[in-house]
Amino acid sequence: MSLKRIDLLICCGSGCVSAGALKIKERFHAVLTEKGMTNEINIIETGCMGPCDYGPVMVIYPEGVFYKHVSVDDVSEIVEEHFIKGRPVKRLMMQDSEDQVIASKKDIPFYQKQVKVALANCGYIDPESLDEYIATSGYEALGTILTTMTPQQTIDVVKASGLRGRGGGGFPTHMKWQMVLDATADQKYVICNGDEGDPGAFMDRSLLEGDPHRVLEGMMIAAFAMGASKGYFYIRAEYPLAIKRIKMAIEQAREVGLIGENIFESKFCFDAEVRTGAGAFVCGEETALIHSIEGSRGNPTPKPPYPAIKGLWDMPTVVNNVETFGNLTTIFLKGADWFASMGTETSKGTKVFALTGDIRNTGLVEVPMGITLRELIFEVGGGIINDKKFKAVQLGGPSGGCLTAEHLDVAVDYESLKEKGAMMGSGGVIVMNDNNCMVNVAKYFLDFSVDESCGKCSPCRIGLKQMYDIMERITRGEGQEGDIDELLRLGETIKQLSLCGLGQTAPNPVLSTIRYFRDEYESHIRDKSCQTKVCLNLMHFDIDKDKCIGCSLCARKCPVTCISGSREEKYTIHQVDCVKCGNCLDVCPVKAVTKVPGIHADVIAVNEIKCDMED
Amino acid sequence: MKTLTDLKKIREKAQEEMKLRGSNTRIKIVVGMGTSGIAMGAREVMKTFLEEIASRNLTDVLVTQTGEKGLSSMEPVVDVVEDDKPKVTYGNMTPDKVKKVIVEHIVNGRIVSDYVVATGN
Amino acid sequence: MYKEICNKYAPTKDNLIYILHDIQDTHPQHYISEEAVEVVSEYLKVPANHIFGVLTFYSMYSTKPRGTNIIRLCESPPCYIKGSDNILRKLKTMLSVNVGETTKDGAFTLELAACLGVCGNAPVMMVNDDVYGDLTEEKIEEIIGKIRGGN
Ligand SMILES: Cc1cc2nc3c(=O)[nH]c(=O)nc-3n(C[C@H](O)[C@H](O)[C@H](O)COP(=O)(O)O)c2cc1C
Ligand code: SF4
Ligand code: SF4
Ligand code: FES
Numbered sequence: 001m002s003l004k005r006i007d008l009l010i011c012c013g014s015g016c017v018s019a020g021a022l023k024i025k026e027r028f029h030a031v032l033t034e035k036g037m038t039n040e041i042n043i044i045e046t047g048c049m050g051p052c053d054y055g056p057v058m059v060i061y062p063e064g065v066f067y068k069h070v071s072v073d074d075v076s077e078i079v080e081e082h083f084i085k086g087r088p089v090k091r092l093m094m095q096d097s098e099d100q101v102i103a104s105k106k107d108i109p110f111y112q113k114q115v116k117v118a119l120a121n122c123g124y125i126d127p128e129s130l131d132e133y134i135a136t137s138g139y140e141a142l143g144t145i146l147t148t149m150t151p152q153q154t155i156d157v158v159k160a161s162g163l164r165g166r167g168g169g170g171f172p173t174h175m176k177w178q179m180v181l182d183a184t185a186d187q188k189y190v191i192c193n194g195d196e197g198d199p200g201a202f203m204d205r206s207l208l209e210g211d212p213h214r215v216l217e218g219m220m221i222a223a224f225a226m227g228a229s230k231g232y233f234y235i236r237a238e239y240p241l242a243i244k245r246i247k248m249a250i251e252q253a254r255e256v257g258l259i260g261e262n263i264f265e266s267k268f269c270f271d272a273e274v275r276t277g278a279g280a281f282v283c284g285e286e287t288a289l290i291h292s293i294e295g296s297r298g299n300p301t302p303k304p305p306y307p308a309i310k311g312l313w314d315m316p317t318v319v320n321n322v323e324t325f326g327n328l329t330t331i332f333l334k335g336a337d338w339f340a341s342m343g344t345e346t347s348k349g350t351k352v353f354a355l356t357g358d359i360r361n362t363g364l365v366e367v368p369m370g371i372t373l374r375e376l377i378f379e380v381g382g383g384i385i386n387d388k389k390f391k392a393v394q395l396g397g398p399s400g401g402c403l404t405a406e407h408l409d410v411a412v413d414y415e416s417l418k419e420k421g422a423m424m425g426s427g428g429v430i431v432m433n434d435n436n437c438m439v440n441v442a443k444y445f446l447d448f449s450v451d452e453s454c455g456k457c458s459p460c461r462i463g464l465k466q467m468y469d470i471m472e473r474i475t476r477g478e479g480q481e482g483d484i485d486e487l488l489r490l491g492e493t494i495k496q497l498s499l500c501g502l503g504q505t506a507p508n509p510v511l512s513t514i515r516y517f518r519d520e521y522e523s524h525i526r527d528k529s530c531q532t533k534v535c536l537n538l539m540h541f542d543i544d545k546d547k548c549i550g551c552s553l554c555a556r557k558c559p560v561t562c563i564s565g566s567r568e569e570k571y572t573i574h575q576v577d578c579v580k581c582g583n584c585l586d587v588c589p590v591k592a593v594t595k596v597p598g599i600h601a602d603v604i605a606v607n608e609i610k611c612d613m614e615d
Numbered sequence: 616m617k618t619l620t621d622l623k624k625i626r627e628k629a630q631e632e633m634k635l636r637g638s639n640t641r642i643k644i645v646v647g648m649g650t651s652g653i654a655m656g657a658r659e660v661m662k663t664f665l666e667e668i669a670s671r672n673l674t675d676v677l678v679t680q681t682g683e684k685g686l687s688s689m690e691p692v693v694d695v696v697e698d699d700k701p702k703v704t705y706g707n708m709t710p711d712k713v714k715k716v717i718v719e720h721i722v723n724g725r726i727v728s729d730y731v732v733a734t735g736n
Numbered sequence: 737m738y739k740e741i742c743n744k745y746a747p748t749k750d751n752l753i754y755i756l757h758d759i760q761d762t763h764p765q766h767y768i769s770e771e772a773v774e775v776v777s778e779y780l781k782v783p784a785n786h787i788f789g790v791l792t793f794y795s796m797y798s799t800k801p802r803g804t805n806i807i808r809l810c811e812s813p814p815c816y817i818k819g820s821d822n823i824l825r826k827l828k829t830m831l832s833v834n835v836g837e838t839t840k841d842g843a844f845t846l847e848l849a850a851c852l853g854v855c856g857n858a859p860v861m862m863v864n865d866d867v868y869g870d871l872t873e874e875k876i877e878e879i880i881g882k883i884r885g886g887n
Binding site: 014015017018019052053055196197198199200201202205236237238239240275276277278279280281292293294295296297298299354355356357358362363364394398428430432436441444445448451452454 | 748749750751752753754756757780782786789790793794795796797812813814815816817818849850851852853854855856857858860862865867868869870
């Protein structure tokens with residue numbers, strides 16, 4: 001007999017866990033036990049609810065009350081006030097622009113433009129409960145397919161839905177499947193690519209953590225459609241929770257016979273295993289991934305042969321992304337037409353994005369394809385944090401490009417983004433305000449690719465390093481005339497000659513920032529000035545004598561004692577010795593210290609003398 | 616689990632377990648759990664509702680709570696909210712009265728007018 | 737000890753990555769020694785130089801002894817935008833180590849990592865399997881202090 005009257009859903013995605021969600025859960029257990037209320041309240045750990053910035057977050061049903069930034073100290077109050085007296089704790093609720101409290105999760109603007117397909121259950125069900133997944137029509141699509149459809153019919157539905165791969169390339173899903181179905185072989189494999197290494201991307205982690213059975217069911221549908229009987233989840237080792245959840249899902253499915261022989265009394269037999277990476281971004285590339293599963297170095301190999309012909313252990317293999325699998329069950333339950341009714345001509349359905357950077361609502365969102373960047377960043381994402389100005393957005397991580405304010409009305413679909421020099425990528429959306437130096441940001445993306453290049457082919461290994469060295473020089477203040485042209489030349493060559501997608505796309509952040517922020521490159525190179533005051537060699541600190549009260553704090557905190565003065569004369573920085581530690585800026589009580597773009601005249605003079613002496 | 620029918624059975628049971636999160640409720644019972652309500656026995660009232668609903672296996676009835684409603688003299692106060700019908704408010708509730716409300720109003724749709732203290736909003 | 741770990745897995749080459757993870761996690765100094773490589777090589781019937789190739793390819797494996805706790809601070813752009821360089825400076829001064837080094841007491845090794853996939857809470861680091869997000873200099877003191885205290 002169930003006396004439960006409240007479902008308390010605590011988000012236990014990695015974001016909220018990193019903010020302390022598990023401690024809060026323990027505290028709830030303790031307080032409810034103490035009050036003798038454990039039989040009235042269900043505590044459910046869910047996957048990521050999306051708004052990671054507000055973590056730890058939780059939703060309380062039946063009312064659907066949403067709490068943010070909950071701390072261990074708030075637990076007693078929630079129990080006392082909300083659970084016992086029925087008065088939701090207003091100060092933990094979201095507020096709208098007029099400071100009105102938002103009572104229910106469904107009224108929060110962050111959720112309103114979203115359409116959840118792959119993420120439908122994330123943050124709603126307990127990912128460790130097979131029953132809860134089944135309650136949301138889980139495994140019904142698989143059961144129906146196995147008992148009423150042929151593999152070809154299954155592929156045809158996917159074709160009609162227009163589903164394209166969510167792993168970055170946007171390759172039509174049905175085409176890969178068809179190739180494998182048409183191949184004859186004793187054994188075929190299906191692989192779920194959960195290597196997600198793009199900086200700024202965590203869609204796949206959240207889906208694996210939050211709704212593992214959905215991904216497993218999607219994989220099984222794919223397996224049936226192409227005649228594979230064995231599946232592998234390849235998940236990066238940095239995602240221990242995702243690994244645990246998917247292993248658990250496989251075990252649960254095996255126990256009740258959803259995995260095994262003659263599933264749903266059909267001829268279909270299937271088994272799945274989990275493999276992990278060990279910290280190599282390039283293993284997300286499908287041929288590299290296959291080598292890694294085989295127990296080797298994850299070096300990419302040239303295509304063709306495509307994995308669909310010669311994949312894992314030389315057998316026909318399909319590699320699909322986690323989110324691609326996550327869409328399948330709903331396509332079959334609600335119909336291909338329903339799915340295809342969302343999105344644009346060439347990009348159907350919805351896409352999950354991870355919003356990060358200088359945006360108010362960082363976190364995970366799912367929106368229809370074709371939504372504009374403006375809607376995505378300003379309506380769903382809540383705009384730029386601290387009311388700063390929007391400067392640029394990087395889509396597609398280190399393989400993608402940046403777009404600027406003038407592109408805010410571009411539709412988010414595979415083709416429109418490509419045309420503008422960016423790409424959909426796997427769904428990372430890194431938003432930057434006008435404090436960011438684009439030359440410096442591009443350098444950081446390039447640094448990532450240099451680190452992650454597997455070194456197998458020289459354009460990528462040597463070329464990227466050359467590009468990086470130039471970028472390094474420019475940000476150090478030693479840029480030369482012609483550097484921009486050299487970057488462009490190198491970039492184009494590397495794109496053309498590299499073996500795998502890493503090298504073929506790694507120059508994009510540099511190329512796209514040159515395209516849209518060429519003036520910043522030029523002022524770094526010619527004027528030796530970083531307008532955003534990020535590049536330390538191209539800016540200096542200065543004390544405003546009118547503001548300075550002569551307190552001497554900065555002088556005392558300066559590690560190289562290059563600040564001197566007196567109460568009467570005020571203080572001055574001896575620019576030549578300054579190491580740009582920024583201590584003076586931090587300690588000044590009256591904000592008299594400021595950052596100024598460009599190299600200080602004294603430093604230029606000294607540098608010139610040095611040069612002359614060297615000559 | 617071997618057939619779609621097996622799956623359906625599990626699903627129905629699991630949905631029942633998750634109904635607090637769902638929207639297939641016909642009637643919502645809202646118990647006033649302010650300080651005075653609790654002082655007058657609202658927790659017992661709430662418990663009785665939960666027990667009765669569980670033992671009768673009423674799957675489309677939901678019990679929730681609210682704060683002080685300003686009817687202190689009539690606590691414990693309970694609202695019965697049904698789609699498309701005016702809200703019915705019962706006052707001075709006790710566990711015995713709850714049982715009667717369940718049988719008459721919730722199961723058979725007959726308002727127990729003796730206990731009613733207000734209707735509509 | 738290495739043999740015991742091997743025995744948990746079927747002797748096929750595709751288990752190599754798992755076995756190496758297990759060996760490294762089990763070792764108190766979180767690394768894979770030459771001796772371990774010999775044992776694995778024998779067990780899987782895979783040449784030792786193949787195993788060394790794998791070890792050097794993947795960034796999570798270490799062939800040198802490390803501290804009890806491995807700190808992996810994310811250095812990827814979204815964390816950088818949110819100030820990971822300040823956190824790195826704080827960690828370096830607090831632990832008196834450079835990147836790749838281990839504290840004198842052997843308690844911590846400081847490493848940099850590529851995106852840990854928790855960028856919504858940037859800057860982020862992992863200490864062993866635990867993720868810490870929204871890092872500030874104060875939080876670093878608290879976290880390191882707690883781990884130190886717990887040992
Ligand atoms: C360097 C590199 C890294 C990649 N990383 C991933 C990844 O983490 N996850 C992913 O699904 N695809 C990744 N891909 C794309 C895969 O090679 C492959 O196209 C994809 O898994 C196919 O799945 P889909 O058709 O469902 O998108 C990467 C490609 C390259 C070149
Ligand atoms: S392009 Fe780069 S990552 Fe790809 S195979 Fe060549 S060296 Fe390796
Ligand atoms: S800290 Fe500020 S006010 Fe004090 S001496 Fe330095 S610049 Fe002047
Ligand atoms: S960029 Fe640091 S966790 Fe992703």
